[in-house]
Amino acid sequence: GAVVSQHPSWVICKSGTSVKIECRSLDFQATTMFWYRQFPKQSLMLMATSNEGSKATYEQGVEKDKFLINHASLTLSTLTVTSAHPEDSSFYICSARDLRLAGAYEQYFGPGTRLTVT
């Protein structure tokens, strides 16, 4: 149980285009999903917290107009990188919290999406 998937797993796009990454909780409902990015040999940095049905909360320094987050249902959150630039190339990982486990603090992570902007 508690599986999180991401799609696509790997995407290459041209500079100036937009890319959408999906994060799905497959066997549980996730009221909260988190988006992280990871640079090579670096740690994960929290970008934003997404709550179902409400606007995402962005961490300091993360451009909300560039990284559009939508959490339309209890099983799906999307991250759209708009007008992508080479410096946006990174490994994007989502995680989700299980609604059933009230008070629990486990986050289940997706396998990640590697974005390369040429």
Place this chain on the structure above:
Amino acid sequence: GEDVEQSLFLSVREGDSSVINCTYTDSSSTYLYWYKQEPGAGLQLLTYIFSNMDMKQDQRLTVLLNKKDKHLSLRIADTQTGDSAIYFCAEKYSGGGADGLTFGKGTHLIIQP
């Protein structure tokens, strides 16, 4: 912001115990975590510990927490080749998003035959 520090590499012989250390700065951390990341994969939660605990054991894994020194360690007994991965220490913090985690840079565990 808050900070989590780990050494970048640890090399151990197969069959020995591995001890991965982590220090953190947020004294209000309530939960501390250990995640495992294999090459090209996402993160797998190994274990977590509440801040009011000193130790937690789960099969080959032992977590020790010294809250006074803000030091967390993960001991892997009888290290196997399948344990080769990057291990991230993380703490739950009260940042801009509820339940967001702050991660260390990860310790790359290398197993020698």
